[in-house]
Amino acid sequence: xxxxxxxxxxxxxxxxxASCTTNKYQAAESILKSGNYPIAIEEFDKLINISKNGYxxxxxxxxxxxxxxxxxxxxxxxxxxxLAIRLYYLANSNQxxxxxxxxxxxxxxxxxxxxxxxxxxxxxxxxxxxxxxSPRVPELMYYRLNSIYNWYNDKxxxxxxxxxxxxxxxxxxxxxxxxVIIDEFLKExxxxxxxxxxxNEGLDLIIETLIELKKYPSSYQIYISKEISxxxxxxxxxxxxxxxxxxxxxxxxxxxxYDETQNDYVNKRLKEVxxxxxxxxxxxxxxxxxxxxxxxYNRAFTIIPEYSVAKQAIARAERRRVEISxxxxxxxxxxxxxxxxxxxxxxxxYKRAYQLDDTDExxxxxxxxxxxxxxxxxxxxxxxxxxxxxxxxxxARRVAGLKADLVKKWGKDVRESGWKxxxxxxxMKMELRYDFITPDDNYFLSWQVxxxxxxxxxxxxxxxxxIGK
Amino acid sequence: xxxxxxxxILVIVYPALFAQDFDIKVFADTLKYKWDSPASRYxxxxxxxxxxxxxxxxxxxxxxxxxxxxxxxLIPGMGHFQTKNYLRGQILxxxxxxxxxTTYFLYDKSQEKYDKYHNxxxxxxxxxxxxxxxxxxxxxxxxxxLFVVVWGYNLYDTYVVTKQYNDRLWLKNVDKETNxxxxxxxxxxxxxx
Numbered sequence: 001x002x003x004x005x006x007x008x009x010x011x012x013x014x015x016x017x018a019s020c021t022t023n024k025y026q027a028a029e030s031i032l033k034s035g036n037y038p039i040a041i042e043e044f045d046k047l048i049n050i051s052k053n054g055y056x057x058x059x060x061x062x063x064x065x066x067x068x069x070x071x072x073x074x075x076x077x078x079x080x081x082x083l084a085i086r087l088y089y090l091a092n093s094n095q096x097x098x099x100x101x102x103x104x105x106x107x108x109x110x111x112x113x114x115x116x117x118x119x120x121x122x123x124x125x126x127x128x129x130x131x132x133x134s135p136r137v138p139e140l141m142y143y144r145l146n147s148i149y150n151w152y153n154d155k156x157x158x159x160x161x162x163x164x165x166x167x168x169x170x171x172x173x174x175x176x177x178x179x180v181i182i183d184e185f186l187k188e189x190x191x192x193x194x195x196x197x198x199x200n201e202g203l204d205l206i207i208e209t210l211i212e213l214k215k216y217p218s219s220y221q222i223y224i225s226k227e228i229s230x231x232x233x234x235x236x237x238x239x240x241x242x243x244x245x246x247x248x249x250x251x252x253x254x255x256x257x258y259d260e261t262q263n264d265y266v267n268k269r270l271k272e273v274x275x276x277x278x279x280x281x282x283x284x285x286x287x288x289x290x291x292x293x294x295x296x297y298n299r300a301f302t303i304i305p306e307y308s309v310a311k312q313a314i315a316r317a318e319r320r321r322v323e324i325s326x327x328x329x330x331x332x333x334x335x336x337x338x339x340x341x342x343x344x345x346x347x348x349x350y351k352r353a354y355q356l357d358d359t360d361e362x363x364x365x366x367x368x369x370x371x372x373x374x375x376x377x378x379x380x381x382x383x384x385x386x387x388x389x390x391x392x393x394x395x396a397r398r399v400a401g402l403k404a405d406l407v408k409k410w411g412k413d414v415r416e417s418g419w420k421x422x423x424x425x426x427x428m429k430m431e432l433r434y435d436f437i438t439p440d441d442n443y444f445l446s447w448q449v450x451x452x453x454x455x456x457x458x459x460x461x462x463x464x465x466x467i468g469k
Numbered sequence: 470x471x472x473x474x475x476x477x478i479l480v481i482v483y484p485a486l487f488a489q490d491f492d493i494k495v496f497a498d499t500l501k502y503k504w505d506s507p508a509s510r511y512x513x514x515x516x517x518x519x520x521x522x523x524x525x526x527x528x529x530x531x532x533x534x535x536x537x538x539x540x541x542x543l544i545p546g547m548g549h550f551q552t553k554n555y556l557r558g559q560i561l562x563x564x565x566x567x568x569x570x571t572t573y574f575l576y577d578k579s580q581e582k583y584d585k586y587h588n589x590x591x592x593x594x595x596x597x598x599x600x601x602x603x604x605x606x607x608x609x610x611x612x613x614x615l616f617v618v619v620w621g622y623n624l625y626d627t628y629v630v631t632k633q634y635n636d637r638l639w640l641k642n643v644d645k646e647t648n649x650x651x652x653x654x655x656x657x658x659x660x661x662x
């Protein structure tokens with residue numbers, strides 16, 4: 001009989017042991033249900049500290065949170081906000097956080113009656129910074145922003161708060177509400193920024209600031225865009241002045257991105273930039289730098305693709321290349337004919353070459369070939385013609401002058417030789433002489449005439465003096 | 470019996486002897502759970518929510534300790550099989566079978582000797598059979614007592630292993646869900662929120 005009793009006690013203890021932990025949790029739960037929250041919290045705290053079972057711990061933590069919440073509700077119903085705030089904080093749940101904010105807002109109402117602005121703002125700041133996951137934070141951010149604007153008119157601070165609100169809660173209805181306040185001073189802010197552009201310095205920074213402003217919703221989005229566009233145009237114009245056309249093009253296009261109404265002006269200016277490329281190309285073409293010219297024409301396409309003027313210019317440059325090449329061939333042909341003494345044919349070929357490529361070299365060749373043809377006909381007459389036409393007939397006038405002076409002094413005693421040509425025209429040169437003989441003195445005037453290039457060289461000091469060399 | 474009653478009274482009275490006064494400042498101290506920043510407070514909440522979401526799954530998968538002990542009561546080692554402690558279950562089950570078999574064999578043997586003792590007519594035979602029957606009966610009682618001890622241990626151990634199983638199950642579920650949140654992908658580590 002005694003053995004049976006021992007066996008029953010043993011089995012009972014065993015079952016007691018088996019259900020021991022569960023009973024601790026259930027005991028704490030029953031304390032919670034009975035409304036003895038502080039004791040329940042203490043029991044849950046103990047259980048959480050000692051239990052090795054995560055399930056039980058989790059249940060206990062949830063129940064503890066509920067106990068704190070219920071206790072906080074009691075404290076709040078007794079208007080003990082300080083305690084309620086602490087207990088809601090310890091409850092650490094979304095529901096508790098909302099009630100916590102309710103407590104703070106009721107405190108704020110009290111501060112408002114005392115006009116305690118600092119404490120109101122501190123409370124808003126606390127909620128915003130410490131309970132930032134609450135869905136009511138945007139609302140509080142709006143209240144803070146509104147208060148700062150109305151009480152202190154601190155526009156930079158208001159703008160910073162607005163940026164923070166929009167960055168964190170772009171979809172919030174309080175962004176729109178805050179925008180009404182922002183709109184009151186944003187235009188002035190934009191105008192102050194834009195005013196700096198008059199100095200024509202730091203334009204990039206102004207654009208950067210305006211783009212930053214544009215990120216945040218306001219009623220001045222279009223206004224900001226137009227201002228950004230204007231500054232890009234200003235930058236582009238500066239680029240044109242410094243001949244950085246590619247960058248000018250980029251800036252013009254950026255200007256269009258912000259304001260499409262500038263399309264006509266930008267297109268006109270882009271065309272003008274293209275024309276600058278074309279003009280520069282033309283000047284290179286005039287200098288016979290055909291590849292460089294084409295390269296410049298091509299640069300116009302980076303600004304206006306299929307730009308017809310550039311296409312025409314390239315075609316013209318290619319034609320010019322062909323003409324120069326052909327002119328060179330003709331020149332070589334002319335030189336061949338010259339060597340064969342076929343001067344008339346050579347002259348024709350040079351003229352044709354000159355029509356294709358009016359170079360100084362070809363011009364000189366034509367001039368010389370004309371002279372050679374005349375030398376061939378009558379070298380002496382041509383030499384005389386050269387000396388008579390030399391520098392508008394200066395030699396003929398001086399000789400006549402000398403003669404007049406001598407006749408005046410000596411009368412009929414003066415004898416003159418007239419123009420005498422000495423030498424042959426084989427080397428395209430001839431010496432021309434004119435002598436005066438007086439009783440007192442003799443004047444032997446002598447020049448060498450290079451007939452091919454129609455140049456005259458004085459051969460003595462007298463003739464040198466006569467033509468002033 | 471008196472000792473047990475005294476122990477129970479001590480257990481009940483002990484906490485009251487050392488109970489401290491209730492301090493509201495300590496009780497409502499917002500730093501008592503070491504939430505020294507908003508981030509750490511939200512982190513705790515997130516973790517609790519994560520674990521709370523696992524409660525249902527755990528409740529569905531966990532083993533009921535009482536039910537498992539009942540199984541082990543009926544078939545020793547059965548509770549161990551439920552907790553996947555197969556070796557311990559097999560050892561306990563086979564030990565119980567051997568002990569039960571041995572008890573039955575020895576008891577049967579003692580009964581046989583006892584019958585022979587009843588049917589014997591000579592004094593020497595009577596003494597011999599009685600002695601043999603008595604010896605076998607004592608051995609049978611001993612193995613029966615061993616059977617009960619092992620059975621009792623089997624129940625206690627079922628409680629221990631079931632508790633351990635449940636604890637492990639919780640940790641396993643937490644690990645599994647954590648790994649779902651943090652996964653290694655070809656592009657690197659991806660964290661799901």
